[in-house]
Amino acid sequence: MIWKFAYRNLLRNKRRSLSTGVAICVGFVGLNLLGAYIFRAKMALDTTSIYSAQKGHVSIFKKDSIEQYQIKPKKYIFNVDEQNQIQKVLADLGDQVEYTGKQISVPGLLSNGTKSHPVVIYGFDPVAFKKSLTQPALLEWAKDWVLPSQLEDADLFLKNPETLSITPKIAELLSFNYPLKSNEPVQMAARTLDGDLNAINADLGAEHTTGMQFLEDTIVLIPIAKVQELLATDAVESISVYLKPGVSVDPFLNELKTKMAQIGFATDLYRFDDPIINAIHSGSMGFLYVMGGFFLFLICTAVSLTIINSLTMGIIERTREIGTLRAVGFKTIDVVQLFVRESILLSVISMFFGVLISFLVSSAINAANIRFFPPGASTMIQFVLKWNLYIAGFVFILLFIIASVSSFLVIKSKLRTKLIALLNDTSTFDDESEEEEST
Numbered sequence: 323m324i325w326k327f328a329y330r331n332l333l334r335n336k337r338r339s340l341s342t343g344v345a346i347c348v349g350f351v352g353l354n355l356l357g358a359y360i361f362r363a364k365m366a367l368d369t370t371s372i373y374s375a376q377k378g379h380v381s382i383f384k385k386d387s388i389e390q391y392q393i394k395p396k397k398y399i400f401n402v403d404e405q406n407q408i409q410k411v412l413a414d415l416g417d418q419v420e421y422t423g424k425q426i427s428v429p430g431l432l433s434n435g436t437k438s439h440p441v442v443i444y445g446f447d448p449v450a451f452k453k454s455l456t457q458p459a460l461l462e463w464a465k466d467w468v469l470p471s472q473l474e475d476a477d478l479f480l481k482n483p484e485t486l487s488i489t490p491k492i493a494e495l496l497s498f499n500y501p502l503k504s505n506e507p508v509q510m511a512a513r514t515l516d517g518d519l520n521a522i523n524a525d526l527g528a529e530h531t532t533g534m535q536f537l538e539d540t541i542v543l544i545p546i547a548k549v550q551e552l553l554a555t556d557a558v559e560s561i562s563v564y565l566k567p568g569v570s571v572d573p574f575l576n577e578l579k580t581k582m583a584q585i586g587f588a589t590d591l592y593r594f595d596d597p598i599i600n601a602i603h604s605g606s607m608g609f610l611y612v613m614g615g616f617f618l619f620l621i622c623t624a625v626s627l628t629i630i631n632s633l634t635m636g637i638i639e640r641t642r643e644i645g646t647l648r649a650v651g652f653k654t655i656d657v658v659q660l661f662v663r664e665s666i667l668l669s670v671i672s673m674f675f676g677v678l679i680s681f682l683v684s685s686a687i688n689a690a691n692i693r694f695f696p697p698g699a700s701t702m703i704q705f706v707l708k709w710n711l712y713i714a715g716f717v718f719i720l721l722f723i724i725a726s727v728s729s730f731l732v733i734k735s736k737l738r739t740k741l742i743a744l745l746n747d748t749s750t751f752d753d754e755s756e757e758e759e760s761t
Contacts, residue, residue, distance in 0.1 A: 378562025423450025445549030
């Protein structure tokens with residue numbers, strides 16, 4: 323009965339219902355699309371960190387290596403025996419681990435015989451590199467951060483372990499000609515772990531992008547065996563662990579920490595998004611969360627005020643109706659439920675249309691293939707809104723609660739007025755008015 327009254331009252335006050343419904347719908351669409359953008363940005367940063375940057379879901383370092391490796395590299399690396407111990411621990415967790423990769427990096431000098439440029443030489447496991455570049459998640463969420471040539475030549479480093487990959491910026495600085503030829507010789511020089519100067523030859527034959535403008539003139543990639551040759555070592559700086567689909571990172575990380583504590587040397591374990599090893603991810607998501615929270619506050623406040631204003635005006639116009647309902651036997655809770663259910667019905671209908679509109683808008687934007695340069699990015703990327711049912715559900719529940727609470731507070735304050743005042747339509751919204759008289 324009350325739901326039926328609520329529905330009829332919405333139809334009877336069409337203009338006010340429409341204006342309030344539009345406000346709720348617009349607020350829902352705005353929050354939904356904002357959530358879709360943040361969700362896409364997070365998934366893109368996650369996948370590039372895990373696969374493109376080869377951090378894995380979990381990175382294993384020697385204890386204090388992050389702070390001390392560049393100062394005392396020989397002390398803060400994993401020798402062959404330590405690598406074997408770690409691999410044995412990971413083998414015990416084989417039901418959760420898909421594959422692993424080893425890395426080592428060193429500052430050095432890249433030369434083509436006529437020009438030289440300081441770089442960071444990053445050695446990687448070519449098998450893990452190929453697996454990472456062909457991951458469905460990377461192709462779905464972060465394809466714009468991977469050059470087409472990288473996808474085409476994912477197994478290039480397996481075919482030729484001497485191949486060096488550079489960024490387009492480094493190619494420009496050293497005047498390399500396109501297309502890059504796999505047999506064009508280059509030289510790399512660096513200090514070994516014992517402090518001696520060493521140099522090796524490599525074949526220039528691939529290119530990549532770091533995704534960040536300030537790193538484009540810095541990073542070169544080459545299979546780890548060549549970097550170990552340059553450093554005169556068989557050690558590695560870190561080991562990345564890539565988990566199977568569906569495996570949660572945090573429970574695995576806690577289990578791995580327990581097992582690693584039992585081996586004979588100390589290690590540090592980091593999630594892929596830990597600010598210690600991935601400040602870019604942490605800073606970017608921190609900014610997006612703050613921005614999202616700010617707009618969430620603004621939109622929710624605007625929707626709440628719109629509902630309160632609409633209900634207030636409606637109650638003022640329907641004062642005698644409220645008094646009549648009370649006079650014929652409606653209890654206070656019944657009248658409150660009537661107005662609250664009107665607000666609930668209006669919110670549900672409005673947000674139903676909001677779901678359709680937000681889905682259509684996100685689909686249209688994605689189909690338009692709008693491209694832009696994010697701040698600090700090295701390449702243009704597509705502006706994508708990943709509409710997500712969970713985000714839509716969260717926004718739905720949030721606005722539903724706001725609408726219900728707002729309507730409850732407004733009508734509750736009105737029903738504190740005397741019944742005779744309601745019937746005479748002389749009431750006000752005075753919080754200090756006397757308690758209602760029983761009928």
